[in-house]
Amino acid sequence: MSGPVRVELSEAETSRASRAYWNSAADDYLSEHGEFLGDDRFIWCPEGVDEESAQLLGPVRGKRVLEVGCGGAQCSRWLAGQGADVVAFDISLEQLRIARQLDARTGTAVRTVAADAVALPYQSSTFDIVCSAFGALPFVADATNALREIARTLKPGGLLVFSVTHPIRWTMPDDPTRAGLRITHSYFDRTPYVEVDDAGTPIYAEHHRTTGDWIRALTTAGFVVDDLLEPEWPAGHDLVWGGWGPDRGRLVPGTAIWSAHKA
Numbered sequence: 001m002s003g004p005v006r007v008e009l010s011e012a013e014t015s016r017a018s019r020a021y022w023n024s025a026a027d028d029y030l031s032e033h034g035e036f037l038g039d040d041r042f043i044w045c046p047e048g049v050d051e052e053s054a055q056l057l058g059p060v061r062g063k064r065v066l067e068v069g070c071g072g073a074q075c076s077r078w079l080a081g082q083g084a085d086v087v088a089f090d091i092s093l094e095q096l097r098i099a100r101q102l103d104a105r106t107g108t109a110v111r112t113v114a115a116d117a118v119a120l121p122y123q124s125s126t127f128d129i130v131c132s133a134f135g136a137l138p139f140v141a142d143a144t145n146a147l148r149e150i151a152r153t154l155k156p157g158g159l160l161v162f163s164v165t166h167p168i169r170w171t172m173p174d175d176p177t178r179a180g181l182r183i184t185h186s187y188f189d190r191t192p193y194v195e196v197d198d199a200g201t202p203i204y205a206e207h208h209r210t211t212g213d214w215i216r217a218l219t220t221a222g223f224v225v226d227d228l229l230e231p232e233w234p235a236g237h238d239l240v241w242g243g244w245g246p247d248r249g250r251l252v253p254g255t256a257i258w259s260a261h262k263a
Helices: 011-037 074-081 093-106 143-153 167-171 211-220
Strands: 003-006 064-068 085-090 111-114 127-133 154-165 193-196 202-206 223-229 255-262
Touching: 011 093, 011 193, 011 202, 064 074, 064 143, 074 085, 074 093, 074 127, 085 093, 093 111, 127 143, 143 154, 143 211, 154 167, 167 211, 211 223, 211 255
Parallel strands: 064 085, 064 127, 085 111, 127 154
Antiparallel strands: 003 193, 154 255, 193 202, 223 255
């Protein structure tokens, strides 16, 4: 029977599931969220944190920047508009096809490749900044290995900023209403959330890490943690996106934005 399960997956199984899901969902994802994300904006999360005002990356003009898990490359397009020398990758060829469409629509082309976050096709000490807005890192089995790859490609002292689902959200059902304000799953259960097809083949996989897990993964990979931003839900913001929405967002964090630098 198809549907969600909690089951351990290898890195290869996780990659196959992620590639399958994002290839199949690329058009629907853009149709559902494209207006909110824009074609060339840098939106960190459903709470609407916008890099233009948040400045989590600092000045980017003249900096070499890598976007991890770029999807339609909206964030990279904004970075290019700010004068960054930006490249991007995604595991999904269909997402990169969407990126090409947005390139044509905006007149800003982003250099993209198809790649997996656990094996980056870039030379060591190449980038000043690596960024990711819900891209790739929640969708790998071993975050430490992916972060090591990111660290390898960063110059010494280089900046990493990425957003993921807040770990506390994993304890709650995927229901943004007040009915979803309840604990239904152990915070300490790291078994990934997996969706399978009728044949039992994984077609979506997302991995849970506690706050402590993320700190250990970052420091083990060679990073120094600088900050953790837990965005509050903005007044008047009525967006509902999966488990995110104003009823829940006013009471508990839905997103964690990590900032770190390579030691």
